[in-house]
Amino acid sequence: MKMPNGWPCAILAAMLGLGAAQAAPPSPPEPQRTFASADDAATAFVSALRNHDEAELRAILGPEADRVLDSGDRYADRELHQRFLALYDEKHAIDQKDAEHAELDVGRNDWPLPIPLVASEGRWTFDTKAGAQTIVERRIGRNELLAIRTLLASVDAQYDYFDRMHQATGSGAYATRFLSTPAHHDGLYWPVTGGGAESPLGPLIDAAQDAGYPGQLTSGKPIPYEGYYFRILTAQGPNGDGGAKSYIQSGHMTGGFALIAWPAGFNSSGIMTFIAGPDGDVYQKDLGPQTARIAAAITAFDPDPTWSRVAMTND
Numbered sequence: 001m002k003m004p005n006g007w008p009c010a011i012l013a014a015m016l017g018l019g020a021a022q023a024a025p026p027s028p029p030e031p032q033r034t035f036a037s038a039d040d041a042a043t044a045f046v047s048a049l050r051n052h053d054e055a056e057l058r059a060i061l062g063p064e065a066d067r068v069l070d071s072g073d074r075y076a077d078r079e080l081h082q083r084f085l086a087l088y089d090e091k092h093a094i095d096q097k098d099a100e101h102a103e104l105d106v107g108r109n110d111w112p113l114p115i116p117l118v119a120s121e122g123r124w125t126f127d128t129k130a131g132a133q134t135i136v137e138r139r140i141g142r143n144e145l146l147a148i149r150t151l152l153a154s155v156d157a158q159y160d161y162f163d164r165m166h167q168a169t170g171s172g173a174y175a176t177r178f179l180s181t182p183a184h185h186d187g188l189y190w191p192v193t194g195g196g197a198e199s200p201l202g203p204l205i206d207a208a209q210d211a212g213y214p215g216q217l218t219s220g221k222p223i224p225y226e227g228y229y230f231r232i233l234t235a236q237g238p239n240g241d242g243g244a245k246s247y248i249q250s251g252h253m254t255g256g257f258a259l260i261a262w263p264a265g266f267n268s269s270g271i272m273t274f275i276a277g278p279d280g281d282v283y284q285k286d287l288g289p290q291t292a293r294i295a296a297a298i299t300a301f302d303p304d305p306t307w308s309r310v311a312m313t314n315d
Contacts, residue, residue: 032062034123038094038102041117041124045104046088049081061115064128068115068135072265073224076143087111114138136268143227143270147261148310150204150230151276154178157188157200158257158278164200173252175200176232227269229295233258237302240277244300258301266291274310275301283307 035041041060048056058065071077087107095112096102100119103112115131117124158174166172178201180187188201199205234253235246247255256278263270272284273295283303287294303309 030059032125032128033059034125036123038096038104038117038119038124041126042092042094042104045126046085046092050085061126061128064132067132067268068128070265071139071143071227071269072263073143073227073269075223076226076269080139084113139227139268140270143263144272144274146226147228147230147270147274148282150225150228151259151261151274151282152280153204154188154201154230154259155276155278155280157204160200161188164197171252171254173254174247174257176234176248176253178230178232224264224269227264228261229264230259230261233260233275233299233301235300236277237300237304239302239304240300241279244302260295260298260301262287262291262295275303275307277301277303282310282312284310 033044035044045057045060047053048060054069057069061068069077084106090107091110092104092106093110094102094117095105095110102117102119102124104117105112113131114134116127118127119125161175162172175186175188177187178189180190180199184190185199187199189199189205192198192202234248234257236242236244236256236258238244240258245255247253247257249255258278259276260273261275262273266287266289271286273287273291274282274284275298276282281303285307
């Protein structure tokens with residue numbers, strides 16, 4: 001539910017008047033930390049994760065650490081870290097494959113941490129490069145599935161909102177925003193006060209808050225949810241059902257609605273960008289490394305042939 005925030009470093013440097021010639025050369029990376037045993041390495045990793053010590057985690061995991069630790073959604077990252085720690089506390093063991101290879105298994109089902117442990121010259125270290133791609137692929141698959149489910153939940157919420165507006169005012173309208181402005185019910189979600197009715201998107205937002213997400217924008221800045229940004233579209237293009245049109249009529253969105261979701265970190269929290277129309281059909285497209293810029297410029301639901309329809313299942 002966020003427009004992209006943050007600027008590429010080059011743009012930020014230009015804004016601050018820092019040209020390339022003025023910038024100090026980057027410091028050489030610190031050598032990846034090694035340990036006397038696989039168990040020592042695992043213990044240090046878990047301790048740093050539990051203490052949210054990012055500097056220590058980067059030292060332990062080495063140059064590939066950011067691919068593993070930072071998806072672009074710090075709330076989703078934190079939730080996954082807590083799940084891992086819960087499994088670790090439930091049960092953990094070092095599975096020694098041979099004299100130079102081991103893995104950390106956690107939980108009652110002995111789930112292996114995808115980052116293997118390797119030994120060289122009697123010292124153990126995490127082979128982060130070997131495990132990073134597996135972690136990223138699992139993260140992307142999970143986040144993309146959740147993004148689709150969130151879009152479908154938002155479609156249902158829009159119809160709920162329309163019905164409530166019709167009952168309250170005699171004329172229905174769809175919401176143009178996800179989060180209501182303070183003390184108003186002009187979005188799909190509002191906090192419940194004084195025994196009032198739950199908002200259409202209340203169950204989803206409540207679950208998100210339970211996972212550590214804030215229930216409101218922080219300092220006016222929206223945040224990604226489970227690795228994706230979401231936005232409501234107020235128009236459709238020529239490839240929408242009925243052709244190009246604005247959904248807003250006489251100041252109210254009565255002519256329909258659509259939604260877009262795109263990854264907070266391309267190729268890290270997700271790859272595909274998704275759009276959904278009022279019929280609940282979801283379409284996907286890989287917008288590439290410039291996903292944030294391209295998605296921010298999309299203002300209409302327009303599933304042309306470059307978008308592919310997502311096949312839905314009943315599970």
